[in-house]
Amino acid sequence: MKSIDNAYVIWLGSVFNDSSVELEDAISPAGNKWQLRFIRSLINDRNIEVFSFGHKPKRAFPCGPLFVSGDISCTPNDLKQSLAWYFNIPYIRNIFTNLLVVSSIIKLLIKQKKRPHAVITYNIYSYNFLAALVCRFLFFIKWIAVVADPINDRTDKYNPLLKLSNGTVYLSKHLYNQSKAINKLHIEGGVEVFDSEDKNSGDYTGTKYILYTGRVTKHNGIDLLLDAFKLVPDPSLHLIVTGKCEDVVARRFLSRGERVVYKGVVSEVELQQLYRNATICVNPRLIGDKTNTSIFPSKLLEYLSYYKPIVSTYTPGISEEYTEVIKFVYEDSPEKLASLIGEVVNWDEEMVVQNTARVKRFVSNFKTWERMTANFWRWLLTIK
Numbered sequence: 001m002k003s004i005d006n007a008y009v010i011w012l013g014s015v016f017n018d019s020s021v022e023l024e025d026a027i028s029p030a031g032n033k034w035q036l037r038f039i040r041s042l043i044n045d046r047n048i049e050v051f052s053f054g055h056k057p058k059r060a061f062p063c064g065p066l067f068v069s070g071d072i073s074c075t076p077n078d079l080k081q082s083l084a085w086y087f088n089i090p091y092i093r094n095i096f097t098n099l100l101v102v103s104s105i106i107k108l109l110i111k112q113k114k115r116p117h118a119v120i121t122y123n124i125y126s127y128n129f130l131a132a133l134v135c136r137f138l139f140f141i142k143w144i145a146v147v148a149d150p151i152n153d154r155t156d157k158y159n160p161l162l163k164l165s166n167g168t169v170y171l172s173k174h175l176y177n178q179s180k181a182i183n184k185l186h187i188e189g190g191v192e193v194f195d196s197e198d199k200n201s202g203d204y205t206g207t208k209y210i211l212y213t214g215r216v217t218k219h220n221g222i223d224l225l226l227d228a229f230k231l232v233p234d235p236s237l238h239l240i241v242t243g244k245c246e247d248v249v250a251r252r253f254l255s256r257g258e259r260v261v262y263k264g265v266v267s268e269v270e271l272q273q274l275y276r277n278a279t280i281c282v283n284p285r286l287i288g289d290k291t292n293t294s295i296f297p298s299k300l301l302e303y304l305s306y307y308k309p310i311v312s313t314y315t316p317g318i319s320e321e322y323t324e325v326i327k328f329v330y331e332d333s334p335e336k337l338a339s340l341i342g343e344v345v346n347w348d349e350e351m352v353v354q355n356t357a358r359v360k361r362f363v364s365n366f367k368t369w370e371r372m373t374a375n376f377w378r379w380l381l382t383i384k
Contacts (some may be wrong), residue, residue: 007047011120039079045370053131068085119132172296190370193368209238281310304367312329
């Protein structure tokens with residue numbers, strides 16, 4: 001399904017290139033990748049022009065710089081993005097970013113000579129909500145709120161400003177189910193498929209290993225994973241962890257031992273090679289941590305991109321349909337996680353081939369980005 005000719009949308013959320021994501025701790029790699037792929041699918045699969053407005057996040061002064069420029073060299077080359085400059089002082093920076101984004105939107109509306117089909121926010125933050133409200137109530141543009149994380153990222157509470165949007169998109173199945181919004185849509189995201197056959201290059205070629213990618217934090221389950229790994233009775237098995245590390249203790253621990261390797265933040269090229277060579281991928285996000293109650297762990301989409309066997313905890317934001325292609329544990333138990341990891345890493349070649357075929361069918365039939373944005377655009381056009 002193609003879009004209406006000359007359709008365009010405004011995206012309120014900053015998107016960055018790979019080098020900026022690697023360098024800036026304030027940028028979420030998972031959130032950045034989700035936005036980037038959604039926007040590119042709108043452009044390439046739906047023929048929709050996307051204008052993105054945001055800012056480059058930095059830690060507040062004096063921990064970060066006093067002034068942050070609007071330099072767009074950190075923007076992917078194929079995107080149209082405007083970044084606001086600001087004085088990096090708490091509260092003041094939010095005022096600057098909102099006002100400058102509103103100003104940029106007004107200039108765009110004058111240039112385009114027509115309103116966009118929608119303004120889309122990726123989460124509602126103090127630095128973008130004013131621009132969304134101005135578009136909604138002053139310019140009469142449909143406001144679609146994408147909810148990737150609950151309010152404060154720690155509960156299942158909704159941001160009260162969601163009630164003012166025209167429609168809401170939830171990544172979490174839990175948040176979608178309990179939402180009372182009239183116009184709502186559930187989309188976790190899509191799967192961008194990569195060639196999984198090139199396994200003969202890069203580090204750890206020929207090594208049997210578990211791969212974990214993402215932030216190294218307690219609520220993401222790093223302690224659970226480390227405890228479980230010690231219980232897996234296979235001396236040839238390695239654990240490789242990549243991602244930004246927020247826990248100094250975990251970082252020290254991960255740096256020990258020959259079979260546990262913490263690689264830190266790696267380039268996209270190296271990360272793809274690690275995926276291709278991995279035996280299994282694991283998501284140990286804690287079921288019992290309230291931070292995870294209303295989040296869909298987007299790393300699962302990344303793992304599925306390479307058709308790998310996946311072992312994961314089953315948190316409330318995950319849809320039941322994923323049980324078809326992911327092996328789940330249903331409690332935060334190192335013993336049960338270790339048992340399932342041990343079972344999957346010992347699959348014979350036939351079981352691995354069957355799993356690959358099953359994942360390919362699942363992704364092709366239900367989870368491509370083209371399907372996701374087609375469903376999104378079809379739904380958007382029904383909202384008055």
